[in-house]
Amino acid sequence: MGVQELRRSFPILEKRVNNRPLVYLDNAATTQKPLEVIERISNYYREENSNIHRGAHYLSNLATEAYENARKSIRSFINAENSSEIIFTRGTTESINLVAHSFGEKYLKKGDEIVISAMEHHSNIVPWQIACSRHEARLRVVPITAGGELDMDAFRSILGEKTRLAAITHVSNALGTINPAREIIEIAHKNDTPVLIDGAQATPHMKVDVRELDCDFYCFSGHKMYGPMGVGVLYGKEKWLNEMPPYQSGGEMIKDVSFEKTTYNELPFRFEAGTPNVADVLGLEAATSFITRLGYDDIASHEVELLEYAKEKLGQIEKLRFLASPRRQSSVLSFIFDDIHPYDTGVLLDKMGVAVRTGHHCTQPLMDILEVPGTVRASFGVYNTTEEVDILADALARIREMLA
Amino acid sequence: MGNIKEKENEIIREFELFDDWMDKYNYLIELGKSLPPIDEKYKTDKYLVKGCQARVWLYAEHNDGRVKYSADSDALITKGIIALLIRVLSGQAAGDIIKNDMSFIDEIGLREHLSQTRSNGLANMIKQMKLYALAFEKAG
Numbered sequence A: 001m002g003v004q005e006l007r008r009s010f011p012i013l014e015k016r017v018n019n020r021p022l023v024y025l026d027n028a029a030t031t032q033k034p035l036e037v038i039e040r041i042s043n044y045y046r047e048e049n050s051n052i053h054r055g056a057h058y059l060s061n062l063a064t065e066a067y068e069n070a071r072k073s074i075r076s077f078i079n080a081e082n083s084s085e086i087i088f089t090r091g092t093t094e095s096i097n098l099v100a101h102s103f104g105e106k107y108l109k110k111g112d113e114i115v116i117s118a119m120e121h122h123s124n125i126v127p128w129q130i131a132c133s134r135h136e137a138r139l140r141v142v143p144i145t146a147g148g149e150l151d152m153d154a155f156r157s158i159l160g161e162k163t164r165l166a167a168i169t170h171v172s173n174a175l176g177t178i179n180p181a182r183e184i185i186e187i188a189h190k191n192d193t194p195v196l197i198d199g200a201q202a203t204p205h206m207k208v209d210v211r212e213l214d215c216d217f218y219c220f221s222g223h224k225m226y227g228p229m230g231v232g233v234l235y236g237k238e239k240w241l242n243e244m245p246p247y248q249s250g251g252e253m254i255k256d257v258s259f260e261k262t263t264y265n266e267l268p269f270r271f272e273a274g275t276p277n278v279a280d281v282l283g284l285e286a287a288t289s290f291i292t293r294l295g296y297d298d299i300a301s302h303e304v305e306l307l308e309y310a311k312e313k314l315g316q317i318e319k320l321r322f323l324a325s326p327r328r329q330s331s332v333l334s335f336i337f338d339d340i341h342p343y344d345t346g347v348l349l350d351k352m353g354v355a356v357r358t359g360h361h362c363t364q365p366l367m368d369i370l371e372v373p374g375t376v377r378a379s380f381g382v383y384n385t386t387e388e389v390d391i392l393a394d395a396l397a398r399i400r401e402m403l404a
Numbered sequence B: 001m002g003n004i005k006e007k008e009n010e011i012i013r014e015f016e017l018f019d020d021w022m023d024k025y026n027y028l029i030e031l032g033k034s035l036p037p038i039d040e041k042y043k044t045d046k047y048l049v050k051g052c053q054a055r056v057w058l059y060a061e062h063n064d065g066r067v068k069y070s071a072d073s074d075a076l077i078t079k080g081i082i083a084l085l086i087r088v089l090s091g092q093a094a095g096d097i098i099k100n101d102m103s104f105i106d107e108i109g110l111r112e113h114l115s116q117t118r119s120n121g122l123a124n125m126i127k128q129m130k131l132y133a134l135a136f137e138k139a140g
């Protein structure tokens, strides 16, 4: 499908901003939604809405079936072994919090260590800080190289007898670096260390096969992969999930309740307390069909073309510096003018109809390491075009002049 | 020197002359560049206004019943907006500063800088200016 035709499935892309056509280059923050996702959600409320796993009536059965089928679709999308290993959450943040809490309760002891990296998003830092402080464990941070890649030698040497878990991002949201997840997991497993992968920035761009990766946990968000906000996934190997105590408690997650004793439900329901977000789970399923139909190979080749083109065009602009030059990079490009604050760049780009993200991208420790107050980040999705990269480059050249 | 309303009206008239955003922002940038520097000793964390994407330092003193502000930022557009705020509020009586609703920002089309998505930088800046005025008024 041509990109122009594809754009027609995204109604929001027709919007004008500040009297100019919207150029949406903030896809790493959230992607826009195709009609099929929007319609799936709306259709659920029109035709199927009912509480699930409870009533024995027609609608309840319909909704339950749709919800559980979505779980099967997600299982197949990431090639998990069992549907019971797919837990629906509010997003990556909640998925990580769940593991930090429940894995921490079961396995973290005084003096133990959790390993993260210097390029983690706050949501893969703070939950571990809290778990560590609760169990008197220690947080260890793997540094990055000058090119913005994970320092693999440092990773190898940081692992030890006390390491209980490594939590590493698949793709950096601030730099676009694609980490060698397979290798990371292999190294950690040699040390008997389970690995959680933060896949929030990976699932929009590349095929994730959790069995091939052999990761112990994998987390991602619907809204970054053309799906709705408010829904995400935690994949966990059954052998871990079965041992972990519940995270939240209430309805759905129980088998029997008396005031003396409660027995918990089996996987995955044990980790899905309360009425789930059925509509958005169905929207997420629709997003995975959308991606599958486009195909990750075509998505990647389109996005690589945009990234390379952007690097070439932006690289010609005076005093513009890229923040990282990783060997493998997703379609995220972080840059800065050495003499212009990223905030000024962002405000002026917005005036020209270009939406990018400026600031620290929820990676303050990384900004400190790079010694910048923040960056300007352009991130591309399936519907972006080389013409939009031209508009970005022209706008930046103009800002260069305005602030000279 | 005029009162707050007169100063606001003066700025509104100036901004009416611009027919596009480019002129307006070029003017803001120029204002930012010409903002009198803050004494370096106030460029510390203690004087940092919280919640701005760009760093903003704000200092105020009270002399002869008038509040005098000085400020700086590492972003130029932010500095330009600060220059406008200082032009309106600096040298005024604390009581007048507290009462003023700063509606001129709306009228000159810079309302978006008050929004949450800008990390509420300008809103925090105004709040901090008013807090200074309030403290001075209380102290007499």
Ligand SMILES: Cc1ncc(COP(=O)(O)O)c(C=O)c1O
Binding pocket: A028, A029, A090, A091, A092, A093, A094, A121, A123, A124, A169, A171, A172, A173, A198, A200, A201, A221, A362
């Ligand atoms: C790498 C990474 N991890 C985690 C998150 C958090 O995702 P969410 O806000 O959807 O929970 C994000 C989103 O900004 C991200 O980019």
